[in-house]
Amino acid sequence: xxxxxxxxxxKVTEKGKDVELRCDPISxxxxxxxxxxxxxxxLEFLIYFQGNxxxxxSGLPSDRFSAERTGGxxxxxxxxxxxxEDSAVYLxxxxxxxxxxxxxxxxxFGQGTRLTVV
Amino acid sequence: xxxxxxSQPEMSVQEAETVTLxxxxxxxxxxxxxFWYKQPPSRQMILVIRQEAYKQQNATENRFSVNxxxxxxxxxxxxxxxxxGDAAMYFCAYxxxxxxxxxxxxxxxxxxxxxx
Numbered sequence: 566x567x568x569x570x571x572x573x574x575x576k577v578t579e580k581g582k583d584v585e586l587r588c589d590p591i592s593x594x595x596x597x598x599x600x601x602x603x604x605x606x607x608l609e610f611l612i613y614f615q616g617n618x619x620x621x622x623s624g625l626p627s628d629r630f631s632a633e634r635t636g637g638x639x640x641x642x643x644x645x646x647x648x649x650e651d652s653a654v655y656l657x658x659x660x661x662x663x664x665x666x667x668x669x670x671x672x673x674f675g676q677g678t679r680l681t682v683v
Numbered sequence: 684x685x686x687x688x689x690s691q692p693e694m695s696v697q698e699a700e701t702v703t704l705x706x707x708x709x710x711x712x713x714x715x716x717x718f719w720y721k722q723p724p725s726r727q728m729i730l731v732i733r734q735e736a737y738k739q740q741n742a743t744e745n746r747f748s749v750n751x752x753x754x755x756x757x758x759x760x761x762x763x764x765x766x767x768g769d770a771a772m773y774f775c776a777y778x779x780x781x782x783x784x785x786x787x788x789x790x791x792x793x794x795x796x797x798x799x
Contacts, residue, residue, distance in 0.1 A: 598787075600787075605792075606791060607687075607789040607792050608789040624786070654726060671733070672787060674727055675727065676725060677726045679726075
């Protein structure tokens with residue numbers, strides 16, 4: 566697609582349920598990032614994928630959070646046993662590649678998934 | 684670890700006037716990228732302007748320009764001739780140039796209101 570696509574746009578779930586959030590990056594982009602934006606806050610890094618390398622999971626807040634990226638394209642962020650503090654907007658971004666060269670620096674963001682845990 | 688601070692949670696400006704949004708950061712690295720992103724109510728983050736730390740010249744994109752003070756670790760955004768469409772949340776962000784594939788580190792954001 567032309568841009569980063571995320572689904573669903575909004576998700577309401579009951580506390581304790583599992584949820585899956587999907588990100589479809591720009592075609593050809595090898596780097597993919599997940600961020601979390603709590604109400605009125607900046608963006609908090611969660612996880613980073615680069616090609617076939619092992620993902621950087623250093624931002625995941627607990628073992629209830631996991632993510633995978635199949636075939637180097639679509640990514641799914643899974644939150645198990647959701648808690649009210651998980652309520653936030655989850656943003657996905659992709660970039661051409663994750664290196665440090667100038668051409669690689671721009672990250673393109675999706676419109677996010679607003680997760681509400683009730 | 685790098686940190687980014689935006690000390691102005693909210694700012695307002697009259698249409699056609701100029702406004703400056705502040706950002707400071709902390710890093711021990713000598714080369715890196717700095718960005719300003721705009722987030723309208725649609726939630727999608729839009730890149731406004733970027734600056735490479737080794738470049739002394741301040742970046743400019745049409746009505747948007749930055750004042751990059753490397754020694755002071757300051758990176759402010761100036762919006763000239765403000766338009767109603769500029770109203771949004773603005774985030775300052777840092778990205779390492781020394782670590783392959785590093786993530787963006789964001790400030791807390793500044794909510795900009797443009798008054799007609």
